[in-house]
Amino acid sequence: MLREAILSGSLGPGERLTQEELAARFNVSMTPVREAIQQLVAEGVLDQEPYKGVQVAEVNADEATEIYLMRSAVEALAVRIGVPNLKISDVQRLHTLHAQIKGFTDQANIAEIRKRNYEFHFIFYRAANMPRLYRLIQNLWAQSPWDTLYVIPNRAQSVVEEHRRIIEAVDQGDAHLTAAAMQVHLEAGMHMLIEYLAKNSS
Numbered sequence: 001m002l003r004e005a006i007l008s009g010s011l012g013p014g015e016r017l018t019q020e021e022l023a024a025r026f027n028v029s030m031t032p033v034r035e036a037i038q039q040l041v042a043e044g045v046l047d048q049e050p051y052k053g054v055q056v057a058e059v060n061a062d063e064a065t066e067i068y069l070m071r072s073a074v075e076a077l078a079v080r081i082g083v084p085n086l087k088i089s090d091v092q093r094l095h096t097l098h099a100q101i102k103g104f105t106d107q108a109n110i111a112e113i114r115k116r117n118y119e120f121h122f123i124f125y126r127a128a129n130m131p132r133l134y135r136l137i138q139n140l141w142a143q144s145p146w147d148t149l150y151v152i153p154n155r156a157q158s159v160v161e162e163h164r165r166i167i168e169a170v171d172q173g174d175a176h177l178t179a180a181a182m183q184v185h186l187e188a189g190m191h192m193l194i195e196y197l198a199k200n201s202s
Contacts, residue, residue, distance in 0.1 A: 001026045001036075002022065002026070002033075002036045002037075002040060003036075003040065003045065003138065003142055005025075006040075006045060006056055006142050011056050012056060013056050013057070013058045014055055014056060014058050015055060015056045016053055016054070016055045017037070017046070017053070017054045017055060017056070018053065018054075019033045019034060019037070022036075022037075037054055040142070041054070043139055043142070043143070044057060044143050045057055045139070045142040045143055057143065060197075061194055061197040061198065064144070064190070064193055064194065064197070065190060065194060067140055067143055067144050068144070068186060068187070068189065068190035068193070069187075069190070070140055071137070071140045071141070071144070071186055072182075072183045072186040072187050072190070073183075074133060074136055074137055074140070075121070075124075075125065075137055075182055075183075075186060076179040076180070076182050076183040076186075077128075077133065077179070078124060078125045078128040078130065078133055078134070078137060079124045079125075079128075079175070079178050079179040079182045080175050080176060080178070080179035081127075081128040081129075081130065081175075082124045082125065082126070082127030082128035082129075082175075083124070083127070083170060083173075083174075083175035083178050083179070084175055085127040085128070085129060086123070086124075086127050086170065090123050090127060091170060091171070093119075093123060094120060094123060094167055094170060095167060097116045097119055097120045097123075098120070098160070098163050098164065098167055100112075100116050101113055101116050101117060101120070101156075101159070101160060101163065102160050104116070105156040105157060105159075105160055108156075110156065113156055113159075117159065118141075120163065124178075124182070125137050152192050152193060152196045155189070155192055158188065158192070159185075159189075162181070162184065162185040162188060163185070165181045165184075165185075166178055166181045166182055166185060168181075169181050
């Protein structure tokens with residue numbers, strides 16, 4: 001549940017966490033909270049420092065580049081495998097999510113965009129039916145706290161257009177074209193993020 005909260009954007013990069021608050025949030029005892037924190041710290045999803053507590057990890061430009069390059073490769077693979085397995089209901093949901101993302105972009109509602117963006121992507125990754133690949137993608141997403149939708153002006157508008165190309169490829173039933181469009185989408189986000197960090201580094 002904690003990983004899902006980070007993946008969906010409910011918990012943002014740099015946000016400090018306490019065991020008490022997490023136990024109350026998820027309605028569980030302290031023991032599973034401590035175990036979850038330890039696991040996510042080991043994976044690099046959370047940072048833990050003595051006397052400072054735990055926070056959602058942040059990354060620098062080099063780390064972001066590495067994560068995005070890995071994501072573009074493995075997510076394109078998952079898309080190529082997953083597209084032939086998409087159900088009609090999945091494709092319909094992709095269209096619905098795209099329309100919702102566009103609407104929330106017009107409203108500048110980044111939190112809602114991020115939630116639907118997450119669902120949009122993971123429809124493909126679940127369809128691949130490869131549990132190890134799915135867990136790898138989840139872990140890479142959780143290590144991507146510098147969400148480009150949050151920090152880069154006008155990135156959301158670009159996402160709408162990139163998602164449109166992905167959906168067009170899905171509608172054509174072309175798994176390779178869809179995978180290529182996903183890879184272009186992710187690498188565009190990476191380049192915009194790196195450029196943004198370079199301009200705004202102190």
